[in-house]
Amino acid sequence: MRCRKCGEKAAINMRQHKLALCAPHFLEWIPEQTERFIEKYHMFTSKEKILVAVSGGKNSLSLWDVLNRLGYNADGLYIGLGIDGGIAYSAKSQHLAESFAEAHGLHLLVHDVTQHEGASMPAAARLTQRGRGKPCSLCGVTKRHIMNSTALEGKYDVLATGHNLDDEAAILFGNTLNWSVGYLARQAPVLPASEDGLVRKAKPFCRLYERETAAYALLRGIEYIYEECPHAEGSTSIYHKELLNRMEADRPGVKLSFYLAFLRAKEMGTFAEGARSELNALRTCPRCGQPTTVPGLCTFCRTWESIRERQAGHDRND
Numbered sequence: 001m002r003c004r005k006c007g008e009k010a011a012i013n014m015r016q017h018k019l020a021l022c023a024p025h026f027l028e029w030i031p032e033q034t035e036r037f038i039e040k041y042h043m044f045t046s047k048e049k050i051l052v053a054v055s056g057g058k059n060s061l062s063l064w065d066v067l068n069r070l071g072y073n074a075d076g077l078y079i080g081l082g083i084d085g086g087i088a089y090s091a092k093s094q095h096l097a098e099s100f101a102e103a104h105g106l107h108l109l110v111h112d113v114t115q116h117e118g119a120s121m122p123a124a125a126r127l128t129q130r131g132r133g134k135p136c137s138l139c140g141v142t143k144r145h146i147m148n149s150t151a152l153e154g155k156y157d158v159l160a161t162g163h164n165l166d167d168e169a170a171i172l173f174g175n176t177l178n179w180s181v182g183y184l185a186r187q188a189p190v191l192p193a194s195e196d197g198l199v200r201k202a203k204p205f206c207r208l209y210e211r212e213t214a215a216y217a218l219l220r221g222i223e224y225i226y227e228e229c230p231h232a233e234g235s236t237s238i239y240h241k242e243l244l245n246r247m248e249a250d251r252p253g254v255k256l257s258f259y260l261a262f263l264r265a266k267e268m269g270t271f272a273e274g275a276r277s278e279l280n281a282l283r284t285c286p287r288c289g290q291p292t293t294v295p296g297l298c299t300f301c302r303t304w305e306s307i308r309e310r311q312a313g314h315d316r317n318d
């Protein structure tokens with residue numbers, strides 16, 4: 001297999017694009033494609049301040065690297081969840097995020113959940129009924145809250161995440177199986193800021209396959225955490241990814257066409273009603289001031305309040 005651009009030996013063959021490239025041309029192609037998506041979906045401009053959610057994994061570190069190479073003004077945010085799982089998951093991923101920032105002269109903000117919220121994610125999950133001890137739903141609520149509040153406090157124009165096409169297709173697949181109209185209405189390459197305090201969100205890698213972001217990280221020599229979060233095992237999103245991978249193996253490009261056809265349907269106004277009813281249902285949390293769909297305290301404030309109460313109860317009983 002030869003590189004389409006220079007005829008040298010190809011480092012990657014992307015069947016879905018009918019395109020093979022050598023390492024140097026592939027390392028140029030990824031930023032070119034990313035820039036194209038940033039402009040096409042009006043995600044942000046080079047004058048704006050960007051906060052990249054960095055987990056220490058291949059997608060977020062590659063995204064931070066690409067934005068930096070393209071000359072964007074992007075800081076990173078690492079959220080320390082206090083997950084060990086026998087592999088020191090959080091400690092390792094934080095170290096990799098910090099080393100990357102240092103090596104590239106980039107600014108990384110670190111928010112430690114144990115320090116700020118009072119318990120690590122696994123300990124907090126054990127204290128709530130949510131997910132019967134599995135931390136993922138609490139973790140999702142907490143990460144979204146911290147990302148939004150950090151972006152608002154730091155006056156960032158936009159929050160960028162490393163979601164790739166495999167993530168987006170799996171989310172879309174799950175939302176379609178349940179016909180979750182509200183979620184379908186909110187799934188997009190870019191979500192504008194809302195007046196009531198949600199910062200703009202962008203996914204510049206939403207059209208890149210995970211295989212491509214992984215190859216980019218490897219060829220750029222980016223050190224990232226290979227292990228998945230130990231709590232990800234057995235998750236529905238991984239199951240959906242596996243199903244889509246099986247389809248992709250038989251029909252290269254199916255993930256991309258599934259996602260692009262969805263975006264076209266959205267452009268035609270499908271799900272607009274779902275978006276309107278979601279927006280109408282938004283209220284403001286009296287404690288943190290962030291928008292919420294539930295009356296009274298938002299899910300973040302309510303859940304962490306009950307975690308701290310239970311923790312205090314435990315401490316008294318000790």
Ligand code: Q46
Pocket residue numbers: 121135136137139140229230231232
């Ligand atoms: S980090 Fe958190 Fe994920 Fe780990 S605990 Fe679950 S939600 S799996 S993306």
Ligand code: ZN
Pocket residue numbers: 003004005006007008021022023024025
């Ligand atoms: Zn080449």
Ligand code: ZN
Pocket residue numbers: 285286287288289290297298299300301302
């Ligand atoms: Zn709140």
